[in-house]
Amino acid sequence: MDGEGLSIVSSATLASRCGFNPAQIRKDLAYFGGFGIRGLGYRVRELRDALRRILGVVRVWRVALVGAGNLGAALLAYQGFVQLGFEIAAVLDKDPARTRLGRMKKTEVLAMEALPEIVRQRDIRIGIIAVPAESAQEVADRLVKAKVSAILNFAPIRLSVPAAVRLRNVDLGLELEGLAYYLTQDKRNARKPLLRGA
């Protein structure tokens, strides 16, 4: 909106732009401290800066990416991260030689053994798991031992980590399943007695 030259925005506009209810927007923003102006709305820049601060995006978070296969390469190439204040400060792989990115992108791929050292040296706080399901728990354990505070997991498996470690899962298969569920509800697939029986 700042780019569009808007300097003020109302909860109603925000709501319609992102598909929520205006009251929702106000409640949520007010929860963090009420930086709107009655009768007017929210100053766009001020709001943006406040949200950045709240989300913790003012500082740069250094991230360790574990798994340099296709998904790892995609994440490494993903532009969005930088803008949001994330820096992939290290890429590791069980087998650094046989990766999909080699030394392309000028990123050296390290062996897993280097993890504790590199996390400490580069003050890394977040780990991304982009390895197959089989090795995901082991990688998670290593990340925890290396003292990252948060993990973003792309492996389709439920990891167990200490409560103190923030864990977030992105399961691509589950996302598709969610869509499939709604599709089966629709017209075409008749509402057969779904349940019971073979």
Add this chain to the structure above:
Amino acid sequence: MDGEGLSIVSSATLASRCGFNPAQIRKDLAYFGGFGIRGLGYRVRELRDALRRILGVVRVWRVALVGAGNLGAALLAYQGFVQLGFEIAAVLDKDPARTRLGRMKKTEVLAMEALPEIVRQRDIRIGIIAVPAESAQEVADRLVKAKVSAILNFAPIRLSVPAAVRLRNVDLGLELEGLAYYLTQDKRNARKPLLRGA
């Protein structure tokens, strides 16, 4: 569980395995029709089959993947899909020649012009958007025009599509932001007066 030789499972076991409350498990399963046995639990295979039917995973869903860059390649390589009943029946790209996968994987990359035809021919119902944010809305429009019923969007942008089309978003940046938010709450980053002011 079937693989582990378990033939019966209780809501309590299910709950502890996936981190929910037993009552929650029972409520949710009962909502779809009550296929448990009182005093005993749920028959594992029966439950699995019922869930598959409910989720619509008994049939194979054909998917069109748009965008053959890094992310597209990662999705194409992702094993999990097949097992869940998804088949990437077509890969398209604005510029089929300059893709990250070329003709590797034996998957031919088609030009966008082929979309309507291929969707019809191969009975594709789901589209995956793995293109940069700039072109995502255009791709979405094309998918809608080609009559897919659902879209899984990986571009970091809010798409607008007709209500009849199921839309699901996976925003990698947002996932990280969520983690960052919790990290800022923790010990280290002191709870400075977050709000107001520059």
Add this chain to the structure above:
DNA sequence: TTTTGTGAAGACATTCACAGCG
């Protein structure tokens, strides 16, 4: 005026606790 911030109402979700059934 206009639009925020917010109690109160309403909707929705989770959990409890127990009747009912195998």
Add this chain to the structure above:
DNA sequence: CGCTGTGAATGTCTTCACAAAA
């Protein structure tokens, strides 16, 4: 007995509606 299925109780989230403020 043991465990499901389910009303009732509790808790949480969303929306309404309006006083307060610019």
